[in-house]
Structure formats: C-alpha cells, structure tokens
Amino acid sequence: MSLTGTPFLLTSVVLLIVAVVVPLALWGRIAGPALVRGLARLLMLLFAQVTAITLVFVLVNNSNNLYDTWGDLLGTDSHVAVAKDLGPDGMGGKQIKNEPKQLQQFRPGDDPRMGAGVQMTDLEGRISGVRGEVYVWLPPQYNDPAYKNTRFPVVELLPGYPGSSKAWFGSLHVAEQLRPLMQRGQIKPFILVAPRTNLLTGADTGCVNIPGKVNADSWLTVDVRKMVIDNFRVGDRPDSWALAGYSAGAHCATKLALSHPDRYRAAVALSGYNDPALEPDSLAGKDPQLRISSNPIHILKSANAAGRPPRTALYVSGAAGDGYQAGIGLRQLAKPPTTVTVQQISANAGGHTTAVWREQVPQVFRWLGTQLKP
Template sequence: MSLTGTPFFLTSIALLIVAVVLPLAVWSRIAGPRLVRTVARLLMLVFAQVTAITVVFVLVNNANNLYDTWGDLLGTGSHVEAAKDLGPDGMGGQQIKNRPKQLQRFRPADDPRMGTGVTMTDLRGRISGVLGEVYVWLPPQYNDPAYRNKKFPVVELLPGYPGSSKAWFGSLHVGEQLGPLMQRGTVKPFILVAPRTNILTGADTGCVNIPGKVNADSWLTVDVRQMIVDNFRAGDKPDSWALAGYSAGAHCATKLALSHPDRYRAAVAMSGYNDPALEPDSLAGKDPKLRIESNPMHILKSANAAGRPPRTALYVSGAAGDGYQAGIGLRQLAKRPTTVTVQQISALAGGHTTAVWRQQVPEIFRWFGTQLRG
C-alpha cells in the first residue's frame, strides 16, 4: 500500500476512530485481575497515541510527498542494480546514438492526487544501472493535429530530499496549474518529466556518480533524457531541455545544468544551496573531493578559468538564508554566455515549504518559455 495513496490515508483514519471509540466502549468493562485490566487499558492508550501520530504523519506526507513507499520510509528500498565507473562524461565510453531505442510501456499514474494526464513507467537505466519510476505529463497541444509534426521542449522536475517523484504533480500541482495557461497560450507547451531521485537507501545522492555506489547523474541526464526522446516527440538538442528543482532538487538542477551544457540549456532552483554539505545526508557533501567538484560555484569557476563559460541560463529564487545568497554568488561569477537571474522571496512568504514553491510555478515556466525551443 502506497504511503501517499488514498487507501492508506483512509485506513489510518479508520484506525484512529477505532482507537478513540474502543476505550469509551470497553474501559469499565474489562474483566480480570487488576494487573490485566491495567495492561489492557495502557495498550489502548498506546494504540490511540500511535494512530494519532500516524494520521499526522500521513497528512504531512500527503501534503509534501516526502516518502512514496515503505521502502523509502524505512530505508530498505534500493534502486541501484549496478554502479560502474562511467568516466567524466557519465557515459562509460558508450554512445546513445548507436543503441536501439528504449521503448517503454506507460500506464496512468498510481495516485489520483497527481491530477489528470500523468502517466508513469518503470525505467531500467541502461547506462546508469538505476531502476526507478518516471512520471510524464504531456501538454494540451501534444495530441492536437496542428502540432503533429512539432517536437516539444522538456523540463525535468526534481524534488527535495526526502522527496517523491510525485511531488511536483501532487504537492506543487504543476500540471493542474500549467494546463490552462498552456491552453490559453500564456505559457509555452512543455513535456514535464519527474524521475525518481530517491534511489539509494537512507542517503541523498547529491545527483553525482560514485563508482561502486550510485550513478545518479547519469540516471537523470542520460537514461531518463534519452528515454523521453525515444518515446515522445521531444527535442533532443540542449535548447530543448531544462531542469527545475526545489531544496536539494534545486542544488541538483543547478549542478547538472552547469555540468552538462551539451544536454541542458536552462535550470530553475528554488530555495536551494551550492555547498552539498548543507544537506547532512548528501553523499557528495560527505566526500571532500565531491563536495568541491559538485558545488555549482566551483563548476562555474572552473569553466570560466578554462575559457569555456557554459551557455546556461539559471533562474534562482529564495529567501535570505534560504537560497537567495546562493543565487547571488552564482550571478557574481557568471560570464557570457552564462546568465543568472535571481529572485528574492520574502521571508514572510511561508518559509521552506511546498506552498511557497507552488506559487512560483507559473512564473518559472514563463521564464522557461524565453529560454527553450522545441
């Protein structure tokens, strides 16, 4: 039973009702020795406390899509089948163009709270060795005969940590918000893709490749990207691809876009950070070498020093102390053709929450419309 599904929520409510009604019905009717009666009543009180805590957890989890499965919550689920050393480009010497298309079967998303039009598939990453679900939402124009020959730009959506790949649709309501705007033409049509990012037990991968452990970078930037190109009318050039993330996902979006200007043209980072060590569970933050190499500031400095500033557009938003300074640091380093737009969010807007990020969805996709081409 999914932790974010309606069945689990209704089950927790039913158990809470039982936990409240049961003591009222049998408290004075419990027979037996005094010790037995005391233990029975204590167990009923403990059961009531546990069910109440469970309901609160379910409400918070449903609102923020933190944990999708029991394996995610308990740290028993791993989605890594292999983690070969794939080298600096994350390709392991392989060429995608030389491999047959990876055609996938898609089914309706397994959670109705994600809204209409969201489909999902289970993808086995041929390069990364990662196995995980990928959610896809197509714009209203995709099946319009007038667009039958058009290739659409794509935005990969990354949640925070912990976080479910459902979060952008279930908590930020990205499809429900953008569908009408795209239909009216006030936002350009995009294919939205939300791949699993919680792929390693009890750890934030930091979206890096670590030989022998995980190839999170290649999962997102090679396997997921190519699967979308193989299965949909999606552009395959950098000008057609972007990333968007919040919190830990914001760090990933910035890091991946700057690391791979040959794959992505733009990225949005909401309430993120540059130093991966700011996430205590980050594998990149715990490794001194990776901590430096995966910092977007370092990536940008190194590219500038080599005389190759990436042709990357960044949009960074956040409150003071929650992403804003990270954006300012990147903007100070940016040299053409790199551009960095920084948007300060009021400290009174609501804090580090999905409600704050949800409000920014229309604006960031209007910005994407100025950066990407189909």
C-alpha cells in the first residue's frame, strides 16, 4: 500500500475510529485478574496513540509529499546501481551526442492527487548509475495539431529534503495552476519534468557527484535531460532548459544551473540557501571540499575570476533569513551575462512551507517565460 495513496489515508482513519470506539465499548467489560485488565487497557491506549500519530503523519506527508514510498521512509530502497568517477564534466569521458537514444515506456502517474495529464517512467541512468522514477507533464498545446512541429522548453522540478518527486504536482499543484494560464496564453507552454532526488537512505545528496557513493548531478543534468530530449519534442540547447526548486531543491537548482550553463539557461530558487551545510543531512555539506565547490557563491566567483561569467538567469525568492540573503549575495556577484532577480517574501507569508511556494508558481513561470525559448 502506497504511503501517499488514498487507501492508506482511509485505512488510517478507520483504524483511529476503531481505536477510539473499542475502549469506549469494552473498558468496563474486560474480565479477569487486575493485571490482565490493566494490560488490556494499556494496549488499547497505546493502539489509540499509535493510530493517532499515524494519521497525523499521513496528513502531513500527503500535504508536503515528504516520503513517496515505504522504502523511502524505512530506507530500504536503493536507487544507486553504481557510482563511477565521472570526472569534472560528469560524463565519464563520454559524449552525450554519441550515446544511443533511450526511449522509454510511460504510464499514468501513480497518484491521482497530482492531477490529470501527469505520466511517469522508470529510468535507468546510463551515465550516472542512478535509477528512479521520472514524472512528466505536457502542456495543453503539446498534442494540438497547430503545434505538431513545435519544440517546447523544459523545466526540471526539484523538491526539498526529504521530498518526493511528486511534490510539485501534488503539494504545489503546479500543473493544476498552469494549465488554464497556458490555455489562455497568459503563460508560455512548458514541459514539466520531476525526477527522483531522494536517492540515498537518510542523506541529502546536495545534487553532487561523489565517486563510490552517488552521481546525483549527472542523474539530473545528463540522464534525465537526455531521456526527455529522446522522448519528447523539446529543444536541446541551454536556452530551452531551466530548473526550479524549493528549500534543498532551490540550492540544487541554483548550483546546477551555474555549474552547467551549457545545459541550462535559468533557475528558480524558492527559500533556498547557498551553503550546503545548512542542510544537516547534506553529503556535500559534510565534505569540506564539496561544501566549498558546490556553493553557488564559490561557483560564481570562480567563473568570474576565470573571465567566464555564466550566461545564467536566476530568480531567487525568500524571506529574511530564509533565502533572501542568499539571493542578495548572488546578485552582488553577478556580472553580465549572469543576471539575478531577487524577490523578498514577507516574514508573515507563512514560513518555510509548501503553501508559500505554491502561491509563487504563476509568478515564477511568467518569469521563466521571459528567459526560455524552444
């Protein structure tokens, strides 16, 4: 039974009702010695406590899409088959143009709360050695005969940590919000791609490559990107690609876009951070060298010092102490053609929550429409 499915929610509700009704009906009817009666009543109370906690967990998890499967929660699933040393470009000496096409079979998304039109596939990353699900949503124009020769820009959607690849669709309602706006021509049509980012038990990868551990960077920026290009009508140039993330996903979006201006034109970061050590479970934050090299501030400084500021557009939003200062730091360093737009969110907007990020969806996609082209 899925952690995020309706059946598990209904089961939790029924069990809680049973846990309340049973003590009311049987409390005074339990027979036997005092010790037996006391033990039975204690078990009924414990059962009621467990079912109540379980229901609260299910409601919170469904609202925020923190854990997708039982394997994610219990740490029993493995999503890394191999983690070779792929070198600084994350390609392991290969050229993506020489790699054969990776055509995939897609099926409807496995959670109705993501809304209509979301499809999914199980991808085996040939370069990264990562395997995981990838969700794809096509804009209303994609199957319109008038657009049969049109290539569409793509936005990769990254959740926080812990976080499910369903989160942008299920918690932020990105497709539900954008569909009518795209139909009315108020927002340009994008293909939305949500790959798995929760790859290791009890650890945030920081979206980096760590030989022998995980190649999260190459999974997101090479394997997922190539799969989408191979299976859909999308542009393959950087101007057709962007990343968007919140919290830990915001850090990843900024870091990956600045690291790979040959693959992405823009990134959106909602309530993120620059220093990966601000996420206690970040593998990048725990490694002294990776903590520096994966910090967007360091990436931008190094590119500027080399005389090659990236052609990258960043949109950074956050409240004071929750992403805003990270954006200001990047904006102060930006040199053309790098641009950084910073939007301060009110401290009273709702905190570090999906409700705050959900409200920003139309605005950030309007901005993306000014940055990307097919």
